[in-house]
Amino acid sequence: MAATLIDGRAVARKVRDQVAADVAAFTAETGVTPGLATLLVGDDAASAVYVANKRRACVEAGIADLHRHLPADVSQDEVVAQLQELNADPQVSGILLQLPVPKHLDSNLLIGLISPDKDVDGLTAVSAGRLVQGVPGLRPCTPSGVIELLDHHEVPLEGAEAVVVGRSELVGKPVAQLLLQRHATVTICHSRTRDLNAVARRADVLIAAVGVPRLIGADAVKPGATVIDVGINRTDAGLVGDVDFDAVREVAGLITPVPGGVGPMTIALLLRNTLTAARLQRGV
Numbered sequence: 001m002a003a004t005l006i007d008g009r010a011v012a013r014k015v016r017d018q019v020a021a022d023v024a025a026f027t028a029e030t031g032v033t034p035g036l037a038t039l040l041v042g043d044d045a046a047s048a049v050y051v052a053n054k055r056r057a058c059v060e061a062g063i064a065d066l067h068r069h070l071p072a073d074v075s076q077d078e079v080v081a082q083l084q085e086l087n088a089d090p091q092v093s094g095i096l097l098q099l100p101v102p103k104h105l106d107s108n109l110l111i112g113l114i115s116p117d118k119d120v121d122g123l124t125a126v127s128a129g130r131l132v133q134g135v136p137g138l139r140p141c142t143p144s145g146v147i148e149l150l151d152h153h154e155v156p157l158e159g160a161e162a163v164v165v166g167r168s169e170l171v172g173k174p175v176a177q178l179l180l181q182r183h184a185t186v187t188i189c190h191s192r193t194r195d196l197n198a199v200a201r202r203a204d205v206l207i208a209a210v211g212v213p214r215l216i217g218a219d220a221v222k223p224g225a226t227v228i229d230v231g232i233n234r235t236d237a238g239l240v241g242d243v244d245f246d247a248v249r250e251v252a253g254l255i256t257p258v259p260g261g262v263g264p265m266t267i268a269l270l271l272r273n274t275l276t277a278a279r280l281q282r283g284v
């Protein structure tokens with residue numbers, strides 16, 4: 001029997017509607033309109049599309065769209081100055097530096113300058129530390145979106161075997177932490193894992209976040225497992241995930257498609273983080 005599809009667009013719609021209602025209530029109560037500053041450097045076409053989508057989603061949710069576009073050859077000092085201005089601006093609840101930035105810029109240094117209470121990507125060292133310690137803070141959007149999808153489908157996490165394939169700062173490591181907080185038994189695999197398929201096959205919940213098109217085949221999946229595909233790979237065959245969807249859907253119990261799975265959740269959780277950031281700045 002083929003797996004049930006997880007409809008990321010539908011769940012993202014639900015989250016976005018809830019955030020819009022929560023933003024309206026927050027604004028009515030405090031007189032504050034949450035604002036998201038998206039900072040785009042250069043003219044990468046894919047980045048421009050992503051940022052445009054994020055800005056449109058903000059407006060729809062009642063969040064002020066505070067966009068800045070800098071030229072590809074902008075100096076590092078100028079980006080630093082812009083970030084400091086955004087940190088100091090009370091209209092700005094959240095700051096998103098769209099990645100990747102041009103090669104002459106030090107993205108780690110720039111991200112590190114973002115005030116942790118405005119770090120809606122959850123990428124600063126302080127946000128990462130708050131996540132590991134389980135204290136309030138801003139969590140990375142894609143990992144939070146993964147948990148939201150699992151919760152929507154009432155996938156049991158407590159005591160479950162969760163296997164994360166990929167150890168990036170943006171997805172692999174934080175999603176592993178979130179699963180651990182939910183009392184899953186978490187294994188993180190990576191390029192040097194011995195017998196990846198055997199480890200992955202232990203999973204009740206398998207998260208693929210490596211960026212290798214169709215790496216996860218049917219023989220890496222336990223029958224009935226929940227498979228979450230975080231991969232967004234642009235190939236000649238179009239947009240494909242890290243999971244061989246056609247093969248794995250015959251084995252899995254629940255599976256996310258690409259597109260229409262995790263991707264739309266990332267934007268929904270960015271909106272929620274912007275509201276959380278606005279609350280953090282008011283100390284509530």
Ligand SMILES: Nc1nc(=O)c2c([nH]1)NC[C@@H]1CN(c3ccc(C(=O)N[C@@H](CCC(=O)O)C(=O)O)cc3)C=[N+]21
Pocket residue numbers: 050096097098099100121141232239258259260261262263264265266267
């Ligand atoms: N500072 C920063 N934060 C990010 O969160 C960030 C970033 N930089 N740089 C680029 C990546 C990529 N990313 C996606 C967001 C939405 C979809 C998405 O909505 N995907 C849809 C459509 C995909 C399509 O058709 O292109 C889907 O999967 O259904 C995908 C990818 C956020 N990123």
